[in-house]
Amino acid sequence: MVERADDRLVRLLGIVAYLDDAGPVGVDELARQFGVSTERIRQDIDALWVSGTPGYMPDDLIDFDAFSLEEGLVTLTQSRGLTRPLRLGTREAVALVAALRAMHTTPAVQADAERTAVVGSALAKLTAATGEAAHAVDVRLGGEGDSRVLGVLTRAVAAGRRVRLRYVDAADAVSERDVDPVRLVTQDDATYLVGWCYRAAGRRTFRVDRVLEAVATDLDVAEHDLDPDVDVFAQVAADVGQSPRVATLRLASPARWVAEEVPVEGVRDLPDGSFEVRLRVTNPAWLRRLLLTNAPDVLAVEPPDVAADVAAAARAALAADADEGTDSTPLG
Amino acid sequence: MAGDHAAGEPPTRPDERLLNLVIALVNTSAAMTKQQVRSGVHGYGAAPSTEAFERMFERDKDTLRALGVPIVTVEGSGHSDEVGYRIDNDAYALPPVDLTPAELGVVALAAQLWSDKTLRTDMSRAMTKLAAAGAADAAGDAVAGLTPRLRAAGDAYGPLLEAVSERRVVTFRYRAANTGEVRTRTVEPWRIAARGGGWYVVGHDREREATRVFRLSRIDGRVRVGAEAGAYTIPDRVDVDAALGARVGAERTALLAVAPERAPVLRARAVGPGPGVPRAPRGRDVVAVPFRSMTAIADEVAGYGAAVLVVEPAELRSEVRRRLAAAARLDGGAGETGERHG
Numbered sequence: 046m047v048e049r050a051d052d053r054l055v056r057l058l059g060i061v062a063y064l065d066d067a068g069p070v071g072v073d074e075l076a077r078q079f080g081v082s083t084e085r086i087r088q089d090i091d092a093l094w095v096s097g098t099p100g101y102m103p104d105d106l107i108d109f110d111a112f113s114l115e116e117g118l119v120t121l122t123q124s125r126g127l128t129r130p131l132r133l134g135t136r137e138a139v140a141l142v143a144a145l146r147a148m149h150t151t152p153a154v155q156a157d158a159e160r161t162a163v164v165g166s167a168l169a170k171l172t173a174a175t176g177e178a179a180h181a182v183d184v185r186l187g188g189e190g191d192s193r194v195l196g197v198l199t200r201a202v203a204a205g206r207r208v209r210l211r212y213v214d215a216a217d218a219v220s221e222r223d224v225d226p227v228r229l230v231t232q233d234d235a236t237y238l239v240g241w242c243y244r245a246a247g248r249r250t251f252r253v254d255r256v257l258e259a260v261a262t263d264l265d266v267a268e269h270d271l272d273p274d275v276d277v278f279a280q281v282a283a284d285v286g287q288s289p290r291v292a293t294l295r296l297a298s299p300a301r302w303v304a305e306e307v308p309v310e311g312v313r314d315l316p317d318g319s320f321e322v323r324l325r326v327t328n329p330a331w332l333r334r335l336l337l338t339n340a341p342d343v344l345a346v347e348p349p350d351v352a353a354d355v356a357a358a359a360r361a362a363l364a365a366d367a368d369e370g371t372d373s374t375p376l377g
Numbered sequence: 378m379a380g381d382h383a384a385g386e387p388p389t390r391p392d393e394r395l396l397n398l399v400i401a402l403v404n405t406s407a408a409m410t411k412q413q414v415r416s417g418v419h420g421y422g423a424a425p426s427t428e429a430f431e432r433m434f435e436r437d438k439d440t441l442r443a444l445g446v447p448i449v450t451v452e453g454s455g456h457s458d459e460v461g462y463r464i465d466n467d468a469y470a471l472p473p474v475d476l477t478p479a480e481l482g483v484v485a486l487a488a489q490l491w492s493d494k495t496l497r498t499d500m501s502r503a504m505t506k507l508a509a510a511g512a513a514d515a516a517g518d519a520v521a522g523l524t525p526r527l528r529a530a531g532d533a534y535g536p537l538l539e540a541v542s543e544r545r546v547v548t549f550r551y552r553a554a555n556t557g558e559v560r561t562r563t564v565e566p567w568r569i570a571a572r573g574g575g576w577y578v579v580g581h582d583r584e585r586e587a588t589r590v591f592r593l594s595r596i597d598g599r600v601r602v603g604a605e606a607g608a609y610t611i612p613d614r615v616d617v618d619a620a621l622g623a624r625v626g627a628e629r630t631a632l633l634a635v636a637p638e639r640a641p642v643l644r645a646r647a648v649g650p651g652p653g654v655p656r657a658p659r660g661r662d663v664v665a666v667p668f669r670s671m672t673a674i675a676d677e678v679a680g681y682g683a684a685v686l687v688v689e690p691a692e693l694r695s696e697v698r699r700r701l702a703a704a705a706r707l708d709g710g711a712g713e714t715g716e717r718h719g
Contacts, residue, residue, distance in 0.1 A: 048392075049498070050390070050391040050392040050395060050440070051392075051395070051440050051443070051444055051502070052498070052501065052502060052505075053392040054392045054395045054396055054399075054444065055444060055502050055505050055506060056505050057392065057396050058396070058399065058509070059505050059506060059508060059509030060509070062509045062510075063508065063509045063510075063511060066511055067511060078508050079505060079508050079509075080504070080505075080508070092390075092392075092393050092396070093396075095393075096393060096396050096397050096400060096419070097397070097400055098400055098401055098404045099401055099413075099417035099418055099419075100417075101419060107400075125400050125403075125404060126400065126403045126404050127399070127400065127403065129469060129470035129471070130470065130471045130506055130509040130510040130511075131444070131445055131446065131469065131470070131471060131506055131509070132445050132468070132469065132470060132471040132472070132506075133445055133471060133503055133506055134443060134444055134445030134499070134502075135445075135538075135542050136443075136496075136499050136535075136538060137445065137499045137500070137502060137503040137506075138503075139538060139542070140491060140496050140499055140500060140503075141484065141487065141488060141500065141503050144487035144488065144490040144491065144500075144525075144527075145483070145484065145487045147487075147490065147525065147527070147571075148483070148486070148487050148490070148523075148525055151523075151525060153523055154520075154523070160520060160523075163479050163480060163483055163520070164483050164520070166477075166480055167476060167480035167481075167483040167484050167487075170474055170475065170476060170480065171474065171484065173472070174471065174472045174473075174474045180568070181538055181541040181542055181568065181569060182538065182568070182569045182570070182571075183568050183569070183570045183571075183617045184490075184527060184570065184571040185570075185571065185572050185573075186490075186525055186527065186571075199522075202521065202522035202523075203521055203522060213641050213642050217639055217640060217641075217642075217681065217684065219641055226522070227522065228521075228522040228523065228524055229522055229523050229524070230523075230524040230525075230526065231523070231524070231525040231526065232525075232526045232527075232528070254642070255642055257641055257642075257645055333682070334680035334681075335680075336704060336707065337679045337680050337682060337700060337701065337704050338676040338677075338679050338680045338700065339676075339700075340679075340700050340701070340702075340703035340704035340707065341699060341700060341703040343703070343704075343707060346707050349708065352707045352708040352709075353708045355704050355707050355708075356704060356705050356706065356707045356708035357708075358682040358683070358704070359682065359701040359702070359703075359704035359705040359707075360705045361682065361683045362679075362682045362683040362686075362701050363698065363701050363702065363705060364683075365683040365686055366686050366687070366694070366697075366698065366701075
């Protein structure tokens with residue numbers, strides 16, 4: 046993969062500043078520090094070695110000790126003035142500070158005093174280092190949530206303890222589940238718990254605002270074949286991918302978020318500004334809810350039995366509403 | 378080990394040309410003119426014409442400034458009236474940050490918040506700079522098991538941030554939520570904000586002469602940034618939530634008639650039936666649920682179908698009915714209710 050020129054430049058400058066301060070460092074350690082391969086680091090050193098001030102005579106160039114490099118140790122002998130680390134650009138500083146501030150207020154961080162303190166001190170140090178630009182972006186993450194439930198889950202994730210959940214699924218059914226929690230994922234205004242569910246005997250994602258009650262147990266979490274770094278949305282998509290049924294929805298442009306948020310198999314833009322998404326249906330109740338909620342922007346649904354199911358549910362609701370409307374409050 | 382650096386020799390990689398430009402401008406005693414850069418700095422000699430050199434040099438200056446390298450221009454003096462360039466060495470450096478391993482772990486996690494490709498690039502660069510400042514290995518324990526993620530802000534973010542940072546006026550075409558009408562708006566942007574899954578810009582609308590909130594996803598096409606920097610002042614206190622509050626609305630309470638044992642999530646949020654609650658419709662429980670966003674609660678209630686009915690307010694009831702009526706037509710209008718889009 047070809048690296049962007051500006052990304053490499055920042056690392057080249059960074060390597061010199063780092064070595065100038067840290068002294069001789071092993072190639073391996075330098076690679077770890079900058080999160081790249083040792084091969085990249087060696088290419089970087091070769092590039093630095095022939096760079097310098099105009100004239101480019103031997104004394105004008107950045108220089109390393111060639112003998113120690115043969116033994117895998119990077120020793121900077123001439124830095125040509127690049128001794129200080131480069132400051133953060135405005136965009137970088139703004140995005141980093143905004144992200145820290147958003148994290149600081151998430152329910153998942155607020156539920157734990159120690160976390161709140163660490164995020165707070167990191168935020169204070171970076172804000173001090175980046176100055177006034179820090180206020181341009183203001184981000185809030187995570188809904189209000191039940192802080193008691195989140196507190197239990199946060200501590201259970203950190204301590205590696207199994208939890209017992211009372212959970213409401215998309216079909217509005219309540220179940221008790223023993224779960225080995227893996228991580229809490231905050232996406233926009235919702236927080237999710239990713240874990241191993243004993244009831245389902247597999248990896249599951251739970252919306253925290255659908256957890257009615259969470260109780261930590263004394264049991265340590267067991268080893269499961271779970272990738273801890275899995276992206277929750279990739280994971281939902283993978284779970285859904287096992288389902289055989291496919292539905293196709295044609296949606297008006299305001300429902301664009303569906304394509305962005307729901308795991309879809311494919312999106313096709315149509316000339317009139319509407320678009321078509323294909324999705325696999327694991328849970329018919331979930332799809333019915335999605336369609337009822339967004340019906341004004343749904344232009345067509347395939348296959349016909351899905352459309353019939355939703356329409357029947359809507360007619361039943363309208364009938365019940367008309368019925369109740371006459372004997373409670375008058376219709377506005 | 379010295380290489381051969383005759384100017385005009387094989388084209389240098391852009392990153393290595395940029396590196397040599399930075400070293401030259403950091404070390405120059407006063408400033409370098411364009412001509413000195415072209416003839417002296419390794420990599421520029423390869424430019425086949427003056428125009429090609431000018432383009433290359435302008436692009437490189439922009440790249441370096443975007444990375445945070447403070448290139449300043451110096452008016453010509455003495456024997457030359459040509460403008461010179463140098464790097465402001467005081468503005469170049471990152472002030473000492475001294476993050477503990479636990480704090481760096483937090484910063485590394487925060488850097489993963491963004492979904493936009495450009496912002497993710499910015500973040501990886503910021504982490505490289507912090508690594509250069511000597512930050513030790515990140516320790517993830519403090520935030521183990523947490524992953525925050527924010528929906529992509531989209532193309533409007535970049536120009537709007539530039540505008541807010543430099544206080545430039547922006548114009549853009551904007552689609553009104555209720556009418557769908559697209560109009561050009563001229564705005565002094567104050568803040569970019571993300572709330573509840575949506576991205577907004579808060580600022581002063583010049584035509585309406587009032588504070589306005591715009592949703593980034595309704596901006597149609599490009600955001601144009603004005604040429605004049607410092608064109609307005611941003612109020613000392615910008616209350617994003619208050620500005621959004623006008624749109625989200627104050628807290629209200631919905632009375633909902635819930636079928637037995639259904640909608641435990643709604644029941645869990647109930648503040649209990651208040652005084653003067655109408656009697657429960659046949660076999661249902663009436664619960665009082667607080668809400669702020671009419672759209673959000675209408676979506677939620679409609680999703681339950683017949684299990685949850687609205688008692689009041691009437692506006693919520695009609696919003697839910699509008700969704701249900703549209704859903705009832707999805708099988709081809711077999712259950713036409715007589716209600717049209719409202």
